[in-house]
Amino acid sequence: MCENGKALWWSCVLIDEQSHIRPKEFFYRGHNYFYTGHVPALANKKFDWLDGRNVCREYCMDLVSMETQEENNLIFKLIQQNDVPYIWTSGRLCDFKGCESRKDLEPKNIFGWFWSANREKMSPTNQIPNGWGYNPWSQTGHKKQRQPDNAEFDINQTAESCMSVLNNVYNDGIAWHDVACYHEKPVVCEDSEELLNYVASTNRGLRL
Numbered sequence: 001m002c003e004n005g006k007a008l009w010w011s012c013v014l015i016d017e018q019s020h021i022r023p024k025e026f027f028y029r030g031h032n033y034f035y036t037g038h039v040p041a042l043a044n045k046k047f048d049w050l051d052g053r054n055v056c057r058e059y060c061m062d063l064v065s066m067e068t069q070e071e072n073n074l075i076f077k078l079i080q081q082n083d084v085p086y087i088w089t090s091g092r093l094c095d096f097k098g099c100e101s102r103k104d105l106e107p108k109n110i111f112g113w114f115w116s117a118n119r120e121k122m123s124p125t126n127q128i129p130n131g132w133g134y135n136p137w138s139q140t141g142h143k144k145q146r147q148p149d150n151a152e153f154d155i156n157q158t159a160e161s162c163m164s165v166l167n168n169v170y171n172d173g174i175a176w177h178d179v180a181c182y183h184e185k186p187v188v189c190e191d192s193e194e195l196l197n198y199v200a201s202t203n204r205g206l207r208l
């Protein structure tokens with residue numbers, strides 16, 4: 001499945017000394033989560049998409065992935081209750097090297113999206129996902145078209161390859177948008193089983 005070619009393990013090794021300060025804001029179905037705006041050392045910082053991912057990885061986490069409506073509702077509630085303007089998620093468009101041969105990802109704007117945290121494919125963007133009561137992608141945006149719309153590409157040829165949750169930026173409530181990855185935003189991190197298992201297997205008895 002899609003990979004972005006970045007090293008997976010560099011940061012989690014740091015956890016040996018830092019495990020006692022792994023931020024844990026809430027717990028849901030076996031995973032811890034936190035919003036960077038609620039961690040003093042990160043509260044006033046914003047990150048581009050990849051830097052955001054790497055911040056999460058320092059805590060054996062990754063950017064949040066909302067595979068179910070229940071989990072999505074939880075993240076929408078966090079955004080609403082704390083007046084968060086926007087966050088990065090692990091949602092990513094498979095538009096990099098290795099994706100071009102995947103006929104099952106065409107057309108990209110509908111079938112090309114996946115959760116980079118676990119490399120799980122997203123539902124087609126133009127449909128209500130299985131088991132959901134609504135389509136989380138916004139019905140509008142910069143071009144007044146449903147998302148994903150790759151709008152910035154028309155302005156400066158930068159693809160909107162990363163998925164953000166925006167809080168009413170287009171008078172559209174809290175909803176998913178494709179956004180160019182260089183923009184800086186706070187993030188929500190979620191436990192990465194891959195990283196936690198790796199660190200646990202190399203540090204017996206360590207409490208994560």
Ligand SMILES: [Ca+2]
Pocket residue numbers: 141142147148149150151152160177178179
């Ligand atoms: Ca967009």
